Amino acid sequence: MIAADVTALPPGDSPDLILVPATPEERIASLKLNSVAWAGPLDLKTYIAREDHLFSQRLTRDGLTCWILVDRTQPEGQRTILSSCESYRKKALLAHDGQVEDVATHGIGSVYCRPEFRGKGYAKRMLEELSRHLDTWKMEKEPRKRALFTILFSDIGKHFYAQFGWRAFMSSHMGLKPIADGSHTNGVPGSAQIRDLFAEDVHTHICSDKVLTQLRDQMRAESQKRPGAKIAITPDFDHFVWHWAREEFFSETMLPDHAPPVIKGACDDQARVYCAWNRVFGDDPSANVLYILRWVYDDPTSPQEEEVIVHAMAAILRRAQREAQEWNLRSVEFWNPTPLLQKAAALLDPDVQLVHREKSSISSLRWTGAEQGLGKDVEWWLNEKYTWC
Numbered sequence: 001m002i003a004a005d006v007t008a009l010p011p012g013d014s015p016d017l018i019l020v021p022a023t024p025e026e027r028i029a030s031l032k033l034n035s036v037a038w039a040g041p042l043d044l045k046t047y048i049a050r051e052d053h054l055f056s057q058r059l060t061r062d063g064l065t066c067w068i069l070v071d072r073t074q075p076e077g078q079r080t081i082l083s084s085c086e087s088y089r090k091k092a093l094l095a096h097d098g099q100v101e102d103v104a105t106h107g108i109g110s111v112y113c114r115p116e117f118r119g120k121g122y123a124k125r126m127l128e129e130l131s132r133h134l135d136t137w138k139m140e141k142e143p144r145k146r147a148l149f150t151i152l153f154s155d156i157g158k159h160f161y162a163q164f165g166w167r168a169f170m171s172s173h174m175g176l177k178p179i180a181d182g183s184h185t186n187g188v189p190g191s192a193q194i195r196d197l198f199a200e201d202v203h204t205h206i207c208s209d210k211v212l213t214q215l216r217d218q219m220r221a222e223s224q225k226r227p228g229a230k231i232a233i234t235p236d237f238d239h240f241v242w243h244w245a246r247e248e249f250f251s252e253t254m255l256p257d258h259a260p261p262v263i264k265g266a267c268d269d270q271a272r273v274y275c276a277w278n279r280v281f282g283d284d285p286s287a288n289v290l291y292i293l294r295w296v297y298d299d300p301t302s303p304q305e306e307e308v309i310v311h312a313m314a315a316i317l318r319r320a321q322r323e324a325q326e327w328n329l330r331s332v333e334f335w336n337p338t339p340l341l342q343k344a345a346a347l348l349d350p351d352v353q354l355v356h357r358e359k360s361s362i363s364s365l366r367w368t369g370a371e372q373g374l375g376k377d378v379e380w381w382l383n384e385k386y387t388w389c
């Protein structure tokens with residue numbers, strides 16, 4: 001129910017408040033409420049259609065739950081939505097003591113309280129309840145029967161979610177300006193070898209069993225060398241498809257005259273450097289960004305190999321800059337770049353800066369592994385844009 005008498009609202013710490021999964025009607029009602037914040041250039045009908053489209057993707061079809069904070073004394077179908085959010089079940093990897101386990105986790109998104117209800121402690125109550133629910137929610141089939149951690153990406157700084165246990169992790173990025181398709185090589189050595197990647201290529205080169213096995217091996221080896229748990233969101237194809245569903249929906253509805261966004265990344269096969277990307281269309285064109293979702297490459301074993309990889313990265317980034325230009329995007333951005341990526345970016349723009357975000361998209365993780373004997377600290381591997389939800 002959307003309408004409510006604001007003067008008769010219960011306090012945020014009322015024992016009558018309860019967090020429940022929304023009914024399908026309540027999910028639509030909460031989308032109508034939060035459209036004020038997140039519909040951007042989409043009208044309400046199109047925004048709901050976009051959310052339904054995302055909901056129907058493999059990543060979210062069975063794993064997405066829309067949660068609402070309500071008063072338990074109100075009957076279902078007539079209860080006032082005090083606050084809402086979503087959780088997405090995701091596959092993850094956990095490495096500790098020389099072992100790797102396939103585990104499950106939840107990502108949290110769309111945390112919302114309508115403006116006239118703010119400041120009453122509803123979001124606080126919702127997140128306190130949510131953190132408890134998610135420890136065991138949809139974990140019946142998991143060997144440990146519980147989640148060891150959950151993640152979210154805060155757009156309101158590092159403190160709000162920290163009070164409920166979600167600790168801010170490294171949240172940096174580099175950005176490069178779009179560039180016009182000038183010369184054949186655009187002045188970057190190795191550009192001639194760059195190949196565009198389509199969705200199936202990303203499946204083959206970025207999400208294959210081989211790549212995942214390599215990741216498991218690396219995590220296992222590191223966990224033998226260094227104590228402490230290490231986790232990663234499994235970079236499976238479903239994640240990429242879910243991100244692309246958003247850009248494809250936008251381009252179909254808002255840019256019908258543009259050819260569809262079928263180029264999903266670029267690679268250098270010889271150097272074995274691969275990247276997948278996604279176009280994000282914001283509230284207005286100044287917020288449009290080509291995000292690199294994930295990089296895959298082997299660690300170099302010699303300075304010569306390093307040079308080859310860095311040049312390949314630079315050439316791929318140059319290709320991304322051209323794609324950003326083609327789609328009228330403001331920049332190409334990649335999260336938490338490794339030293340090699342930073343070198344590659346500096347080849348293209350000697351003034352490029354590593355930006356440490358303080359407010360938006362703060363990668364945050366709530367770890368409960370200590371209760372399972374896994375130590376109080378955790379390392380987040382592959383803290384890249386593909387994990388965002």
Ligand SMILES: CC(C)(COP(=O)(O)OP(=O)(O)OC[C@H]1O[C@@H](n2cnc3c(N)ncnc32)[C@H](O)[C@@H]1OP(=O)(O)O)[C@@H](O)C(=O)NCCC(=O)NCCS
Nearest residue numbers: 037111112113118119120121122123124153154155156160
């Ligand atoms: C952020 C939001 C959910 C907070 O809802 P709310 O019900 O007003 O929050 P609460 O009343 O439960 O606040 C709990 C505490 O967090 C603090 N807080 C609230 N909003 C905050 C914000 N935007 N940034 C930092 N702290 C905030 C409050 O001051 C309060 O602190 P206190 O307990 O010391 O008094 C709400 O403002 C909202 O929907 N904003 C728009 C959508 C959005 O930005 N969502 C977050 C996406 S990551």
